[in-house]
Amino acid sequence: MEEKKTSIASIIVAYLIVYIVWGSTFFFIEEALRSFPPFVLGSIRFVIAGTLLMGYCQLRGYRIFNKSDIKQAVFVGFLLLFIDMAAIIWSEQYISSGIVSILSAATAIWFIILDKPKWKENFSSIPTILGLLFGFAGVIMLFAEQVLTSTVPEEERSQNITAMLVLTCGTIGWTIGSLYSKYNQKSKSADHKKGTSLNVMVKTAWQMVTAGIAFTIVALVKGEYSSFDYTTVHAADWGAMIYLVLMGSILAFSSYIWLLQVRPATEVSTYAYVNPIVALLLVHFFTDHQVTALQIIGLGIVLVSVLLMNWNLYKDNRTFRAIRHRKKLKKLRHMAPKSSIPRIIEVADYLRKQKRKADKKEENKA
Template sequence: MLPNNQKSVSPVMVAIAFATVYIVWGSTYFFIQIAVHGIPPMLLGAARFFTAGLLLLGWCAIKGEKLFNRNNILHAAVSGILLLCVANGTVIWVEQTLPSAMVAIMVSSAPIWFVILDKPKWKDNFKNRSIVAGLLIGFTGVILLFGEQVAKSLGESNGQSKLGGMALLIVASIAWPSGSLYSKYRATQGSVMVNTAWQMLIAGIMFIPGMLLHHETEHLSWQKVPATSWFALIYLIVFGSIAAYSAYVWLLQVRSAAQVSTYAYVNPVIAVLLGIFFAREHISLLQIAGLVIILASVLLINLAKYQKEKQIKTE
């Protein structure tokens, strides 16, 4: 985003930031699965994002940044609800019944929705053959994934809940780019970190009505929550919601958006590997094929954007 910064930034810091976004965000699917086995989903979302938002807001206060701006908070609320409450909240809810690796694969189509929903860029995007080809290839992968799972779920006793979960994942895949694009085109004048803190804080608050509606705190035996679930929650707060997101925001300032967006086709691979090796989840060959096709489409879309950015810089 800021080409002039690219030469002055330490390559080691850039590599560390990319590694953080790649590995940590990819691992959050696995840790959500662990956490949700001991902590109810709405309570998990509230605790994770409210705590992370509060900690980040406190850090911004220590740095002397301006915390309260009505318009900035309102914009942060909209993007935070879409990104963290709807999109991430759906992932948390669905992982009660679906394996983390499968969830990661199914939401890997989100970058495709970025192109479809980015209306101001329609003229440029849909005139580019590589992007159009990437979209078509990507939806082929999505059909492979959902087609197999729908057919399989119809013959299972808990098939209805799995079908409902897959439908919700489509909503999550659309909500994430919707919130991101809203944030992009409704740019605020305040600090990026302050706005991020408000996004997480407000999203955490929005989980509370769902938590109360399902009586999650009343039915929960705190003494029986396993230590692994508490560890997973701490990991999600510190690494998933603070470290990785901060690294992501910083990378957007020192590297092109096309480069940074490569996280979209690395995260599912990390999630699948963790699910297979540590949670003993089973992934079919057709699911792997669908993942490869989707990742190829995202790579094709981003390659076209990267080449265009490179051409603009050389002119």
């Protein structure tokens, strides 16, 4: 019984880390940018995080080298952790971390548009199409706010719109990298025997190292390192950097990977709904940026769109199936004569046990 309680507690803690820590990284990037140039920030963050994660993997005895896996990890890391994160970091020089978090949540739009093998399924689903329309509406609202705000100088407005366009390109890069990883992994699993592929932690370490090297090269070419003086960095900004490395890149990611192993992926994906809310709250309480009504409405619309675009996945989720099963059983109890209720419960328990066995077999196959 104690073991079960510990397991539930661990799951709750892991969810809190993924929900709150990942949501807060947008805010801490903005804080760190007070002292760190954008590409120096990315360079230091991912070089340290990648080195630490690689060292951890080596201590655990994981296999570190596999040419084909490293090649894939380098490509995916370049798109996911360099292109997307560079867009996020660069954009936060000009727009608030709250707006950045909302636009990042709208990444689901590009998954629907760019996932060609699933076009037939996606574009024949009414909830998905509605979600797509809602998503675009939410994003357009955020752009419209920047265009129509008369109190902001024209030059600043133009820079803000450019930052939002750059960020949108970054989310497209994230989507392409994710889809490549998804389909490449499927084709590899058909060709390779089980156990030959690198551990997911090792692959991520290579992705972080790749991003760190890419950020470092750009920072050197742009002259950011030559003009960067570490002695002028405020203590609070070093704290933000340490938080991004240890909490954002190491702890939150490890919690996310662990949750994917013990909970359904559709349930774990709910972090996408919580992260922008956390980011907006931090912006409201701890920065000078104003969280406008239009931003809150835009966030609401984007989150509804994400829900609709994932509706087909959520409705088939085990948790939702269990809830529907309980509702049917409750209705059946009310309809049945009292003498038949014990038999209904007995049958329901048997079916539940059979369902658990089937789920375990499915998990073992996966």
